[in-house]
Amino acid sequence: MGQEYTAKSFKSGNSVAIRMPAGLGIEPDREWIAEWVDGELHLRAKAPVRRKIDVSGFAGKAPGIKLAPREDFDERPSSTAAREALRR
Template sequence: MGEEYRAKVFKSGNSLALRLPKSLGLNDGEEVVMIPHADGSFSFWKQGQQRDILLSLFGSMSAGFMAEGRGDIDQGDRDWTGPASSAA
């Protein structure tokens, strides 16, 4: 992981704002994408970096990731003779 940064949340009108340190390298007016996680943490990155983020995640998989395949996937037999139903 990288360096840790601290930020302060403050009220701005009827909204909350997050004051980020200049040392993060963001520019005035620059848009960021912010994703909340179930554990209460957040991830954020500069708008337009989604491709780079995805590729970095792909590169972080171990060399043996899924080397043995997905394993057995047990699926029961389906009854294809029943009445037609719409796909969900």
Template sequence: MGNEYRAKVFKSGNSVALRLPKGMGFSEGDDVVIAPHEDGSFSLWRESEGAQVLMRLYGSVSEGFMADGRGDTRADIRDWNARPGAAAA
């Protein structure tokens, strides 16, 4: 794990804000993506680095990931001859 940084949340108008330490490498005007996680933590990265973040996540998937399928979906039978926009029977 890299360096640990601490910051304080403060009120800014009708919002709350987080001032990031300069050592984190963000610059004024950077567009940042903030992704909340179910456990209450979050990740953030520069919007311009989205493709690199995706590739790091893809590379972190274990070899057997989804070997048995998703297990939560089923494929519906579709009538591919139906008119576009027509309700399914």
């Protein structure tokens, strides 16, 4: 096994916290899964969230591609009124 460290728990708000020694090389702002198993605390790094690609900047970049009309929302009443006013 590797180097052994001692850490002390302390009260932090309504939680109990344990500071992890820097010698363990733990990255800050990482999420962890904690389990209490047979009187032992087990910590596992939570898998990082996969980043999604924003494709909104690609619109109009490929010649010949026609975008499908958006049907996931109702049109604003002000837009409808403006279009009707232009028709008159």
